[in-house]
Amino acid sequence: MLFIRIIDFKPLLKLTAYALLLVALNACDQSTETPAKVQSKGQTLDAATSQPSSPDAASLNDQQVSQLHQQLLTLDSHVDISREYMREPAFDPGKKTDMKVDFDKMRRGGLDTVVFIVYVEQKKRDQAGYDAAYKAAIKKFDAIHKMTDEVYSDQIELALTPADVYRINQQGKLVAIIGVENGYTLAKNLNRLDEFYRRGARYLGLTHSGHNDICDSSAAKKSLGDVAQEHGGMSEFGQQVVARMNQLGMMIDLSHASDKCVEDALKYSKAPIIASHSGARALHSHPRNLPDNLIKAIADKGGVVQLVAYSGFIKDDPARDAAYKAMKVEIAKTYHAEKFDYKYHEHTAEYASGMIQLNKDYPLASVSQYVDQIEHVIRIAGIDHVGISSDFDGGGELSNWQNASQSLNITKELVKRGYNKQQLEKIWGKNFLTSWALIQQSKSLNKE
Numbered sequence: 458m459l460f461i462r463i464i465d466f467k468p469l470l471k472l473t474a475y476a477l478l479l480v481a482l483n484a485c486d487q488s489t490e491t492p493a494k495v496q497s498k499g500q501t502l503d504a505a506t507s508q509p510s511s512p513d514a515a516s517l518n519d520q521q522v523s524q525l526h527q528q529l530l531t532l533d534s535h536v537d538i539s540r541e542y543m544r545e546p547a548f549d550p551g552k553k554t555d556m557k558v559d560f561d562k563m564r565r566g567g568l569d570t571v572v573f574i575v576y577v578e579q580k581k582r583d584q585a586g587y588d589a590a591y592k593a594a595i596k597k598f599d600a601i602h603k604m605t606d607e608v609y610s611d612q613i614e615l616a617l618t619p620a621d622v623y624r625i626n627q628q629g630k631l632v633a634i635i636g637v638e639n640g641y642t643l644a645k646n647l648n649r650l651d652e653f654y655r656r657g658a659r660y661l662g663l664t665h666s667g668h669n670d671i672c673d674s675s676a677a678k679k680s681l682g683d684v685a686q687e688h689g690g691m692s693e694f695g696q697q698v699v700a701r702m703n704q705l706g707m708m709i710d711l712s713h714a715s716d717k718c719v720e721d722a723l724k725y726s727k728a729p730i731i732a733s734h735s736g737a738r739a740l741h742s743h744p745r746n747l748p749d750n751l752i753k754a755i756a757d758k759g760g761v762v763q764l765v766a767y768s769g770f771i772k773d774d775p776a777r778d779a780a781y782k783a784m785k786v787e788i789a790k791t792y793h794a795e796k797f798d799y800k801y802h803e804h805t806a807e808y809a810s811g812m813i814q815l816n817k818d819y820p821l822a823s824v825s826q827y828v829d830q831i832e833h834v835i836r837i838a839g840i841d842h843v844g845i846s847s848d849f850d851g852g853g854e855l856s857n858w859q860n861a862s863q864s865l866n867i868t869k870e871l872v873k874r875g876y877n878k879q880q881l882e883k884i885w886g887k888n889f890l891t892s893w894a895l896i897q898q899s900k901s902l903n904k905e
């Protein structure tokens with residue numbers, strides 16, 4: 458499909474729609490952001506971009522914070538699922554599991570909405586690779602539908618629109634959204650994008666580790682023969698994917714993409730774009746994290762940056778990395794394997810006990826450090842363009858946000874720093890849903 462140019466009056470129409478939608482979405486928002494400058498963590502936050510504004514919030518007791526947390530619509534925009542999800546009891550979210558996210562943990566942690574991820578690892582771009590990627594993706598789509606449409610339809614429902622999220626939440630059920638991670642699964646076929654949309658996917662992460670047909674990754678994969686930059690940003694096929702996603706009203710997710718790819722997405726997309734699970738590079742220099750100028754540009758376009766609770770993107774800990782590596786070698790040896798294989802060894806008793814020891818010896822980043830990242834994005838982009846993602850069951854974990862049952866700890870830290878209910882609502886999900894609504898809204902303007 459060709460990249461279609463919009464005619465001149467359309468940006469105006471879009472802008473009007475954007476403004477109207479914002480008015481509608483904020484109609485019931487009695488936001489009380491004050492123009493005052495407020496101190497937080499020793500730094501002055503500029504209230505023009507909005508910051509903690511409720512001196513009373515910080516004085517709430519634990520029970521009051523817990524009640525406040527329960528009142529919020531909370532959304533985690535990135536949670537991975539296993540290949541065996543809904544196929545084995547250990548990966549059945551309706552049962553008591555060791556997964557970081559299951560229904561019991563969501564309820565205990567007051568976590569209402571989760572974007573479940575159809576993730577496929579980047580492999581060779583040949584027919585066999587494409588076929589395997591497609592098969593793996595469909596298996597995960599099927600698992601999520603089995604959860605929402607069959608086995609647990611009384612407890613959780615799939616949301617296809619932001620309005621669905623609010624409705625399902627009102628009905629007292631948990632909410633599922635589907636996101637796809639890695640456009641490799643499209644196998645250079647735009648029809649697959651339509652198919653994924655029909656199967657319920659509402660965002661597509663264009664790339665993962667390793668370049669693909671759409672764009673360059675923030676992490677070239679040497680084992681696949683990647684050079685530093687293959688496309689120098691986004692390929693022509695990538696531009697077609699962006700155009701089609703605009704037409705579908707699907708969220709374009711730039712987490713894992715190279716900076717140049719993010720720039721190209723900002724250039725080619727007619728709708729806002731998002732980062733479903735990324736960090737702030739100004740606080741921790743890592744190619745997976747976003748620099749300030751791109752955070753600002755994503756926000757200026759109406760998008761949202763969902764900060765990721767992945768310790769390695771928040772702080773460096775080479776000693777922990779070395780100890781983790783050594784542990785994996787030991788486990789592989791125990792099982793007489795040539796090398797550690799997540800598929801077989803991640804769910805062993807040795808791995809579980811090894812991780813407990815590792816976390817004791819080398820603590821992960823804390824919720825406080827994570828919230829520093831949230832506050833950084835608020836300073837750069839304003840409070841309307843920031844959100845929360847755990848990357849649970851995909852490597853995400855903090856010392857005091859180890860699984861969904863501890864989600865209250867995020868609210869506690871934000872309250873401690875003075876954020877009020879309206880601000881918490883924005884950070885915990887409203888911003889994500891607003892960007893999504895804008896992206897859906899703009900699709901009618903992208904049809905030619």
Ligand SMILES: [Zn+2]
Nearest residue numbers: 638712713734
């Ligand atoms: Zn990821």
